[in-house]
Amino acid sequence: xxxxxxxxxxxxxxxxxxxxxxxxxxxxxxxxxxxxxxxxxxxxxxxxxxxxxxxxxxxxxxxxxxxxxxxxxxxxxxxxxxxxxxxxxxxxxxxxxxxxxxxxxxxxxxxxxxxxxxxxxxxxxxxxxxxxxxxxxxxxxxxxxxxxxxxxxxxxxxxxxxxxxxxxxxxxxxxxxxxxxxxxxxxxxxxxxxxxxxxxxxxxxxxxxxxxxxxxxxxxxxxxxxxxxxxxxxxxxxxxxxxxxxxxxxxxxxxxxxxxxxxxxxxxxxxxxxxxxxxxxxxxxxxxxxxxxxxxxxxxxxxxxxxxxxxxxxxxxxxxxxxxxxxxxxxxxxxxxxxxxxxxxxxxxxxxxxxxxxxxxxxxxxxxxxxxxxxxxxxxxxxxxxxxxxxxxxxxxxxxxxxxxxxxxxxxxxxxxxxxxxxxxxxxxxxxxxxxxxxxxxxxxxxxxxxxxxxxxxxxxxxxxxxxxxxxxxxxxxxxxxxx
Amino acid sequence: xxxxxxxxxxxxxxxxxxxxxxxxxxxxxxxxxxxxxxxxxxxxxxxxxxxxxxxxxxxxxxxxxxxxxxxxxxxxxxxxxxxxxxxxxxxxxxxxxxxxxxxxxxxxxxxxxxxxxxxxxxxxxxxxxxxxxxxxxxxxxxxxxxxxxxxxxxxxxxxxxxxxxxxxxxxxxxxxxxxxxxxxxxxxxxxxxxxxxxxxxxxxxxxxxxxxxxxxxxxxxxxxxxxxxxxxxxxxxxxxxxxxxxxxxxxxxxxxxxxxxxxxxxxxxxxxxxxxxxxxxxxxxxxxxxxxxxxxxxxxxxxxxxxxxxxxxxxxxxxxxxxxxxxxxxxxxxxxxxxxxxxxxxxxxxxxxxxxxxxxxxxxxxxxxxxxxxxxxxxxxxxxxxxxxxxxxxxxxxxxxxxxxxxxxxxxxxxxxxxxxxxxxxxxxxxxxxxxxxxxxxxxxxxxxxxxxxxxxxxxxxxxxxxxxxxxxxxxxxxxxxxx
Numbered sequence: 001x002x003x004x005x006x007x008x009x010x011x012x013x014x015x016x017x018x019x020x021x022x023x024x025x026x027x028x029x030x031x032x033x034x035x036x037x038x039x040x041x042x043x044x045x046x047x048x049x050x051x052x053x054x055x056x057x058x059x060x061x062x063x064x065x066x067x068x069x070x071x072x073x074x075x076x077x078x079x080x081x082x083x084x085x086x087x088x089x090x091x092x093x094x095x096x097x098x099x100x101x102x103x104x105x106x107x108x109x110x111x112x113x114x115x116x117x118x119x120x121x122x123x124x125x126x127x128x129x130x131x132x133x134x135x136x137x138x139x140x141x142x143x144x145x146x147x148x149x150x151x152x153x154x155x156x157x158x159x160x161x162x163x164x165x166x167x168x169x170x171x172x173x174x175x176x177x178x179x180x181x182x183x184x185x186x187x188x189x190x191x192x193x194x195x196x197x198x199x200x201x202x203x204x205x206x207x208x209x210x211x212x213x214x215x216x217x218x219x220x221x222x223x224x225x226x227x228x229x230x231x232x233x234x235x236x237x238x239x240x241x242x243x244x245x246x247x248x249x250x251x252x253x254x255x256x257x258x259x260x261x262x263x264x265x266x267x268x269x270x271x272x273x274x275x276x277x278x279x280x281x282x283x284x285x286x287x288x289x290x291x292x293x294x295x296x297x298x299x300x301x302x303x304x305x306x307x308x309x310x311x312x313x314x315x316x317x318x319x320x321x322x323x324x325x326x327x328x329x330x331x332x333x334x335x336x337x338x339x340x341x342x343x344x345x346x347x348x349x350x351x352x353x354x355x356x357x358x359x360x361x362x363x364x365x366x367x368x369x370x371x372x373x374x375x376x377x378x379x380x381x382x383x384x385x386x387x388x389x390x391x392x393x394x395x396x397x398x399x400x401x402x403x404x405x406x407x408x409x410x411x412x413x414x415x416x417x418x419x420x421x422x423x424x425x426x427x428x429x430x431x432x433x434x435x436x437x438x439x440x441x442x443x444x445x446x447x448x449x450x451x452x453x454x455x456x457x458x459x460x461x462x463x464x465x466x467x468x469x470x471x472x473x474x475x476x477x478x479x480x481x482x483x484x
Numbered sequence: 485x486x487x488x489x490x491x492x493x494x495x496x497x498x499x500x501x502x503x504x505x506x507x508x509x510x511x512x513x514x515x516x517x518x519x520x521x522x523x524x525x526x527x528x529x530x531x532x533x534x535x536x537x538x539x540x541x542x543x544x545x546x547x548x549x550x551x552x553x554x555x556x557x558x559x560x561x562x563x564x565x566x567x568x569x570x571x572x573x574x575x576x577x578x579x580x581x582x583x584x585x586x587x588x589x590x591x592x593x594x595x596x597x598x599x600x601x602x603x604x605x606x607x608x609x610x611x612x613x614x615x616x617x618x619x620x621x622x623x624x625x626x627x628x629x630x631x632x633x634x635x636x637x638x639x640x641x642x643x644x645x646x647x648x649x650x651x652x653x654x655x656x657x658x659x660x661x662x663x664x665x666x667x668x669x670x671x672x673x674x675x676x677x678x679x680x681x682x683x684x685x686x687x688x689x690x691x692x693x694x695x696x697x698x699x700x701x702x703x704x705x706x707x708x709x710x711x712x713x714x715x716x717x718x719x720x721x722x723x724x725x726x727x728x729x730x731x732x733x734x735x736x737x738x739x740x741x742x743x744x745x746x747x748x749x750x751x752x753x754x755x756x757x758x759x760x761x762x763x764x765x766x767x768x769x770x771x772x773x774x775x776x777x778x779x780x781x782x783x784x785x786x787x788x789x790x791x792x793x794x795x796x797x798x799x800x801x802x803x804x805x806x807x808x809x810x811x812x813x814x815x816x817x818x819x820x821x822x823x824x825x826x827x828x829x830x831x832x833x834x835x836x837x838x839x840x841x842x843x844x845x846x847x848x849x850x851x852x853x854x855x856x857x858x859x860x861x862x863x864x865x866x867x868x869x870x871x872x873x874x875x876x877x878x879x880x881x882x883x884x885x886x887x888x889x890x891x892x893x894x895x896x897x898x899x900x901x902x903x904x905x906x907x908x909x910x911x912x913x914x915x916x917x918x919x920x921x922x923x924x925x926x927x928x929x930x931x932x933x934x935x936x937x938x939x940x941x942x943x944x945x946x947x948x949x950x951x952x953x954x955x956x957x958x959x960x961x962x963x964x965x966x967x968x
Contacts, residue, residue: 004647006669008669008672009641009668009669010641010667010668010669011641011642011666011668012666012668012671012679013666013680013681013682013683014683016680016682017682017685020700020703021689023699028689030689070671074678076704076707116689120683120685124641124642127643128641128642128644128646128647128650129646132644132645132649155495157495157612158495158611158612158615158813158815159615159810159811159812160612160645161619161620161644161645161646161648162612162613162617162646162648162649162651162652163488163493163609163613164648165616165645165646165648165649166493166612167493167646168646169645169646182495182497183493183495184492184493184494184495184496184555185490185492185493185494187492187496188492188550188551188554194496194558196496196497197500198497198504199497199501199607200817200832201516201604202501202504204817204830204832205505205512205817205820215508216504219503220500220560230832230833231833231964232833264839316812320804320809322809325645325804325805325806326804328800333684333688336689348684348688349714349715349716355748
């Protein structure tokens with residue numbers, strides 16, 4: 001599956017435009033930025049994910065004989081153009097923010113520098129991949145935040161929007177801090193922990209609940225989590241589980257490995273009652289896992305109510321990002337190279353000021369408070385700008401420019417966020433493993449202030465423009481309105 | 485991609501339960517039903533989709549050497565069990581409602597009859613595939629309904645939840661009545677029409693809008709839809725489009741092929757203004773296509789406001805079913821075969837009456853009013869029941885049993901909805917092409933009353949139980965509460 005060829009996974013208009021450029025013999029090098037306009041799920045930040053799959057996609061780009069034949073059959077494309085496609089490969093450069101990074105609206109998280117025919121083709125697939133994984137990583141990060149010390153298990157495969165959504169959704173969820181996934185294929189492909197208990201059907205296939213529990217416990221004494229809600233949680237499920245735990249303990253099993261799972265009913269009430277019953281029976285270490293339509297808000301609320309839940313199985317809401325199932329990443333032209341090899345900044349106007357793009361060949365500098373290591377702001381700059389952190393730095397809001405902050409030299413540090421991924425067609429980036437990315441992501445979240453991480457009405461991180469970028473943008477806008 | 489092996493695309497617990505049954509030497513034939521509890525998006529019906537991919541999945545089930553090796557590395561599974569998996573293939577039977585059918589909550593849309601080890605494994609993938617495609621087909625059907633005479637184009641690939649969500653989402657959208665998709669890979673794989681115009685970047689890559697339009701029109705005179713909102717829709721976009729149309733007309737191009745696309749701003753206002761400008765310039769046949777975060781409600785509303793829009797490009801909301809991104813299909817044990825080969829009905833209790841399952845080996849009879857051909861009700865029956873449509877038929881609500889309807893013999897017709905798909909491991913079903921399914925789906929929607937099709941507060945179709953099934957369910961429930 002790693003070598004799946006997704007070359008035709010593109011919008012038809014990318015191909016018709018490509019042919020247009022081909023016919024015009026117009027193939028200047030251009031820059032496209034991928035960015036998004038607002039965080040999903042009212043979050044204060046997003047998590048970057050999907051770069052490894054973008055790299056695989058770019059590496060595997062290649063129109064097969066069948067692909068070209070199919071396109072010929074559409075009767076839209078000339079033989080010359082089809083000939084060009086047969087020999088197509090990506091010769092451009094790509095820069096991107098590493099996976100697992102915290103990212104913010106309006107800043108490019110990936111940029112493509114390539115002849116326009118090549119840059120246009122890859123738009124759809126790059127957006128598809130990044131939009132999906134950034135979305136699920138961001139949602140999962142919120143759920144993990146709500147769960148605090150309790151581990152979150154990704155259990156959503158059956159409700160995911162198709163096989164890839166389950167697979168790459170699990171990948172994104174692991175990056176964002178889940179402790180495991182139920183998805184065995186994800187476990188195999190990404191070398192991440194797989195987890196699970198048993199279903200109601202296990203219980204129902206035995207003559208009674210006790211026999212079913214006993215059979216399961218004897219088979220899996222080292223991971224003995226029993227689902228207690230098939231018939232009646234407190235009258236039947238928990239007492240039967242305790243009976244089995246007692247028998248297992250007598251046989252020498254480790255009570256730290258015992259647990260129950262609640263999958264219906266009032267989880268706050270049932271978990272507290274079950275905790276009491278387990279404690280009184282001498283199983284204070286037995287864990288209580290909860291599942292059933294959980295999301296970050298419900299987990300937060302259950303914890304507020306003192307629910308005695310140690311771990312959380314989260315399905316539908318996480319794997320579909322149910323309250324906000326799309327990440328609005330876009331792919332916009334930022335510059336065109338002229339005959340002299342210079343990038344001429346381009347801008348897209350809009351009635352909506354928020355939708356006006358940032359022109360030019362850009363990068364992002366992240367500014368941290370030196371003492372705390374927390375993020376002060378992100379600064380979108382031209383890629384050849386330099387920030388000397390020993391000097392004072394003036395930050396200002398790019399819309400309400402009177403809102404200013406001056407950072408004293410020596411009190412802040414700077415990190416350039418974009419890294420080279422492809423240089424002139426060659427991949428120069430080695431993706432870390434998913435668990436390495438997860439570990440990096442955890443550090444990244446440490447750079448956020450608590451005010452940004454909170455679930456409700458979080459503080460939005462400042463994303464400002466450098467003075468130089470601001471001036472160029474303003475000039476372009478002024479020119480545009482004069483010609484209006 | 486058709487032969488992708490998704491065998492490990494399962495929840496870990498399916499495998500741990502399988503090993504449990506293996507160790508218990510418990511492998512009776514069981515019946516699992518796939519059903520859902522409510523229509524997504526407040527719809528009055530759902531559309532069945534995904535069966536072809538379920539069939540491919542079942543046919544390709546096979547644990548490769550690498551799969552078994554990966555599972556061995558988890559240190560959870562015995563060598564005997566891994567040996568069994570190496571030789572695994574599906575030997576069971578599957579019955580299903582054909583794709584494109586209208587379906588309703590609580591009735592099985594697919595049933596698996598197989599040894600429990602086999603039936604358990606396939607739960608997750610079957611649900612993943614059906615949940616996704618039924619969801620998108622249902623959402624797309626609503627959007628198509630709202631658009632009425634105007635064609636709906638599926639434009640969502642870049643916002644879909646990963647490659648498969650784009651691909652199979654496009655498939656489901658075509659089944660439900662979209663006229664085309666932008667997704668070229670979907671076009672290739674499913675032989676469905678692909679469509680598209682051009683992007684803002686096309687315009688921006690030219691010195692000015694007029695030159696960009698002219699270049700596009702000369703290249704694609706037979707499908708000349710120009711995107712008019714890059715700079716200013718009414719001041720620049722539409723006048724430039726008209727200028728190009730005039731030049732093209734002089735050169736002999738067919739004005740029926742001209743059109744504009746609006747992708748921002750107030751679509752009602754702009755479309756009416758643009759219509760007037762096009763009409764006055766002598767292009768009354770030029771079409772107006774609209775896109776920009778459309779869904780069924782916005783389309784309905786735009787039409788109410790008299791928007792002059794002929795076709796609709798729908799992306800994010802359709803491809804993610806944004807207001808309801810999960811279809812709640814579940815997979816529940818309904819019966820276990822005893823030593824005598826009889827299926828003993830099984831039931832799952834729940835505090836929530838709605839969640840109690842329907843026991844036994846069942847099928848669905850759809851009852852139509854003979855004169856109109858419209859659906860009167862669906863009747864869930866045991867699979868060996870027979871309905872003689874020359875006799876009177878008493879229907880009653882399975883919860884509020886005093887709500888009764890008697891259908892006079894001769895006034896109704898009956899159709900059994902489930903068809904054999906696999907019989908004892910052999911596939912006996914040939915999937916129709918996607919466009920054939922789409923054509924069948926259109927007929928299927930003709931069997932719904934207008935009251936069921938409407939977007940707001942639709943009439944819910946009756947799904948009743950046969951007298952025999954009702955009695956068996958009642959007895960099982962009574963037995964359960966006695967032992968409580």
